[in-house]
Amino acid sequence: MKKLAMAKSVLFPEFKVIRDTDRCIACQVCVRQCANDVHHYDQDDDTVSCQDERCVGCQRCVTLCPTNALEVKKREVGFHPNANWSVQHIRNLYKQSETGGVLLSGMGCDQPYRIYWDHLLLNASQITNPSIDPLREPIELKTFLGAKEEMLDIDWNQDFPVIKTQLAPQLELNLPILFSAMSYGSISYNAFHSIVEAAREVGTHCNSGEGGLHPDFYPYGKNIIVQVASGRFGVHRDYLQVAGAVEIKIGQGAKPGIGGHLPGEKVSLEISQTRKIPEGSDAISPAPHHDIYSIEDLQRLIFAIKESISYEKPVSVKIAAVHNIAAIASGAIRAGADIVAIDGIRGGTGAAPQVIRDNVGIPIELALAQVDERLRQEGIRHRASLVIAGGIRSSADVIKAIALGADAVYIGTATLVALGCHLCQKCYTGKCNWGIATQDPYLTKRLNPSIGKRRLVNLMRAWAFEIKEMLGGMGVNSIQSLRGNKEHLRTVGLTREESQILGVKPAGEGW
């Protein structure tokens, strides 16, 4: 990044570090733990001081301070209030005029677009069709992802009903939640380790992302969906053989239309060996797959992969939620995808140009509703499972997604937050203070995989129970009964068009 040689930067610090001197004991834990060198210890007067301009607001020092002496806040800038020229816009202008570069950012879109999950409400049983108590009755959350048959030929004459039709390969999940695609490279070895361990223990799947799969994780292969992205990083025979499923990544919600980006700072020796690229070089995936220029090309790739895995595993296609998403999804299914994964505008990333992250794509709620509707109209909804991603924050979002038509959801940002992420959005620097989005061996130690796994398993267990509570409250004892059942949803605070696009009645309307 080029900087103006002599002139003073007009950029002001983003964060303010407030130290309560009555509580500070100059123990230097903050000094040691900040990867950005914000805190300094002065030996002469035994005090710790800070350089606010380096702070990224990750809250690491605040969390670890043994006397709770620190507070990190967004600095209040004294600009004249201006609804149009927000502080964010002004900062970006200063930055770009000083560097001439594309502004990068990490994690998902943080702009105040409407969040449709917050405008969807669930039903509950009252007098008739009573609620089910999940502590007393079993509630089925098990989910199968893969192509379903139109008709099943069943032999009723045996001791048990026997399905004579050969079924397409399925992924079996204990609950309708998977861990989203986060490449080893964008996240650390320890973070990836926590995720695969949790996936195995919970009985669900995680996704390798486009960074290939480290050989240490081959034993977990059955619980991993491996990705074949436009850069084809780390794709080789063993990679496809150990996996539980294969996913062709066409696009991702954070940056539809462009490829993945792993800055050179994060390409360590291990990453370079896993991705099969030179150490220290930027790993930039091309925007398109250079062998896919038509839907037939996609069909060819899908079947090439199916052949190589002997049709034993489902093949998924991941697309970003853009304007014509319904047609694209339909095309992907007709091209042979067993699972279609759709990633909305709120999806996260390790590094993306800020303008693209915040302005390209559409909310997943609208995309999902339209895709589900379109596929049902075309009569092909059963030919693939729909998995959606992009800003699922709680078990309520999961249930609403299922009710809108999804078979399962991917959680990305929520996974990282469970591991300790504080959403400072500086993943692209490789200096993640929590040991998640970094390859620096000093920082990656901070994420103990056994603690990480425990936290993720706890999260999944908590959400599974909350989902059961909500299902039970609706009088439904199987997640399958809720799938695409939009009658259990109502909208509130949306325009009539929005409600219609979602296919959900406004609150107040009855059956």
Added chain:
Amino acid sequence: MKKIETDYFIVGYSVASWWCIKSIVENDSFCCIQAISDEKTVYSRPLITYGLGKTINSIAYHGTLEESSQVQVRYETKVKQLDVNRKLAFLSDETEITFNKALIASGGVPILPEISGHEIPGIFTFTRRKDMANIDAFMKKNSSKNIVILGGGFIGLKTCEAMMSMNKNLTLIELAPRLLQNMLDEEGSYYLEKSLLRSGVHIIKEDTIVSFENEKGKLSDVLLKSGRRIPADIAVMAIGVRPNVDWLRSSNIKINRGILVDEYQQSSCPGIYAAGDVAETCHLLTGERNVVAIWPEAVNQGRIAGWNMSGRVVSYLGSLPMNAVEVGEKALVSAGIVNPTDDNCEIIIKKDRENYKKLVIKDDCIVGVIFIGDIEKSGIYINLMRQKLPVQAFFDKLLEPNFGLINLPTRYRKHLVKGAGIEV
């Protein structure tokens, strides 16, 4: 005349004997052990300096002693005659003991040069409990403002340490050109002297006492070789100790400075073992014969002797001299060969106003350690010396302030813990 038969006969009942007995009882649960001591009670001998200085109330030893009924101890008893061939001992209380195996752990006696006037009251040695009691009693009854200590070695310094807290005029006299001649080098002893001077101790080097002067029968001055005259109310002879072997001169046991023992702590007479301040073993690093009169050696030698005596054959790798002392707020640790005469040794030093660290390295192993000031990590280096671990791999880090186990090869530190411990 009482006649007693025993399996094991232990002469002396201090550190070496305690550990010898412990080892014997471990291996041989039904044997009979007879021990004699010329003292009245059991106590920890090095504590007499602390007892005098009133740092502690009692000099009793609180560690574990073998209390089983197999052991019988006779106090205030000495050996009048030892017949090594017939394995017979005649004791001062008219008992005759026949034994199978014996341990001689009679300790050391103070070195007493013949100085005119040495019978004047007020002149003491300082190696036993009764010395401490005598000095204490004398100080209570007489004015004892001026105290002269002859000997700038380890014992002299410990005596000095004891008396420094008692608000006296202390003079320390040493024959050699520097204090702690064997334990320190020239530069190191400078730190020690500076610390003693700061505490008000008067140091006289390259001199010794030629006579004691009295006035009306009481000690008044000491006359030095240089001609100087130092006023003295009390004089302590702290030149050193030598092995207590005079009572054995008539027997056939081979004695040099101390009782010569092999690597099993056995003397030249089969069945007779020796351990502690009385034994002359081999130096761990040079292999030369030496007497190392320190507590850790008494423990090790006593234990090895006990095992060998009771049938478990264990050889002793050798003695390592090491000592720690703190005078005038300055702590110091010295171990191994600190004044090498060999040109093949490499010496590395790190020092500042308050600290002095010196390592002597030969054939890639540490052979000598001096730490003055911050002595906390000295144990790591001494253990490296004992294990003879090559230091080439971390040579540059050796005297860094943060040197620790982390700089040592991983395989070494993971097996460092003795017995079933938790690895590092």
Added chain:
Amino acid sequence: MMKKIVIHEEYCIGCRLCEIQCLVKHSSSGKIIKAFREEYPRPISRVHVEEEGYLSFALQCRHCEDATCIENCMTGAMHRDEKSGAVICDEEKCVGCWMCIMSCPFGVIQREKKERKIASKCDLCGNDGEPACVANCPNEALSYEEN
């Protein structure tokens, strides 16, 4: 069976919260701000973090089975606690001769000046639940386990 502190060096992040909490646990007030600001001389921590490059770990007394410090102690102040099996220095009996410091191959014993000079080292926090260093490690780099 005796419980000891196990070190997991791959998870030590070098924050030194273990040192801080050990110091507080062994202070007179037991309160962190008071211990650091108002107690003089400042109490010392019995555990120390050694750091070299990316590697670090917290080192305290290993409570060895054949403890050389116990053998070489001239007063018997260094002894093994019957119940916990830990090696403890009895401060009433210690005279500060520093034989133990010289004997410890780990270098984990320190000099402390209270009313007298005494040898100071890890005492497993009096066997009163989890030791402070283990309980306060933010990354579970120390654990308290049976041998």
